[in-house]
Amino acid sequence: MKQLRYGIIGIGNMGSGHANILTSGAIKGAVLTAVCDGFESKRDWAREKFGDKIAVFENAESMIDSGLIDAVVVATPHYDHPTEAIEAFAKGMHVLIEKPAGVYAKQVREMNEAAAASGKTFGIVYNQRMNPLYQKLREMIQSGEIGEVRRINWIITNWYRTQAYYDSGTWRATWGGEGGGVLINQCPHNLDLWQWTTGMMPIRMRAFCQFGKNRNIEVENDVTAYAEYENGATAVFITSTSDAPGTNRLEVSGSRGKIVIENDKMTFWRLREEEAAFNARNTEPFASPECWKIDIPSSGPSPEHAGILQNFTDAVLLGTPLVAPGEEGIKGLTLSNAMHLSTWLDGWVDLPLDEALHEAELNKRIASSTYQKPSTAAAETKPADLTGTF
Template structure:
């Protein structure tokens, strides 16, 4: 094989965006050969947009069965991601799934098992892993530049969404429609980067979600979460969709300094010696370690979605290592599920997550959800 023939499942906002990249010729070794969508208006739009060179189908089963695709990009509503992926793997097709991997860990675990059984390439659209800023952060932490991680603080409140956004579709911000709010819709990239850059998953989480704060919605739109790690480190994660103006500031403190990312810039505060070593030898009551402030150069542009598509294509064709393996989608989702569950139970939640308890609590909220009927494709994507 010298070219990957792509099919896109769902051609709303995200799906059409991926199609635009694939048809632009920017992705070496890739070609868009088919798309599918359950809504006729989207299919008619696709026929006009892409012409005779791209086949248009009503569903993924027909598209995959046509023999026209080697890989699919899944850009359907959240709950459908694992179902579509499992069906594609069963037909021997490679899968690149949009974030989030799913809504609850149990269904994503089943997707991961299907991927492993199929032997096909499996990726997730974590395009922020392509951002040189976060790649640099991961590199500095993993190589020990700031020593052992002690504290992680991320305040990510620049996800502002007005009521008009939530009113644009009755599926939005509902348990049955999206499966959650800011955690499942806006923050999957941040939750992934939280664990990916530090290389750590917490051992337990205590969280406080507020549902419909300053907005007429049923899901969380204001979150404060606290996490603890096996090495004694702690983390605080704060997010909201009603702060104006919002903040995006990430701090990672280690035994040899601190890294701060804000306004797309990285600053490192480097201790001359490890804090534990300084503390052991110091005899002066108000002394502190010598620290150097280092402004790292701008990281440069990020290839974003195109970068993930190129990497995935290279993985299928040449076995290149995936920047965002699909199996890792379960990690950020575990954090999201744990934050929800801690709030629902008003208690600590230990990791690994009790998946059955989380699913049962989610189902209670789905049963009382305001979402009652499918929405047009224009609203759903």
């Protein structure tokens, strides 16, 4: 295979973005040959935008059966990511899904099993893994530069969303339409980076989600979570969509220092020796270990979505390792599922997560949601911005 022929399932905001990148010539070895969408307005946009250079279909099945594509990009609503992926694997497609991997871990685990059985390449659009800042953080943690991780704090509240945003679609911020709020919609990248950069998953979590805080919505838009790890480390994760101005500050403390990422800059406070070693030899009551403040130089801009598309293309054509394997989408999703479940049960949640219990609790909220998924026949009457939007 000299070129990887892509088809995009869902050409809303995200799908159209991928289409523009693939048709720009920026991705070596990739070509966009087809798109599909259930909304006529989206299909009309694709025909006007790309003319007869790209085939336009009403559904994924007909697009895949056309023989025009080798891989699909899934950019549909959250609940449909696993369903579309499983159907594509069954027909021999390579699959790249948008984030989140799905809404609940049990559903995503089934997708991962289908991917493994297919033998095809499976990726997820965790484009922030391409960001040099987070790549450097991961490298420094895994190399032992900051010693053993002891504490992680992330305040990520620069997601400001107005009531007008939530009112722009009846499906928005509903259990039936999106399956969650800030955790499932805005924060999947952060939840992924939390575990990817540190290489650690918590063993238990206690979370406090506030639903519709300062906004008229069903789902969570303000969250504070506390996590504990097997090595004794702890983490606090805070997020909101109503803080103005918001903050994005990630702090990772270890036995050899502390790294802070804020305002697109990384600062490393490096101890000259392990904290435990200093403590063992010190005899002065108010002494502290010598510390150097180091500004880590920038490695340049992040290639973002184009970087993920190029990496996925290279993985299929050249066997290049994936930066964001699709199977890893379940990890960040498990963190958000655990936060929901902890709040719903008003108590601690152990990890590995009780996925069946989470699904059962989620289904209770879906059943009473103001938004109920329309039938296929009625789908065209729903807002045309449903696919792949934030």
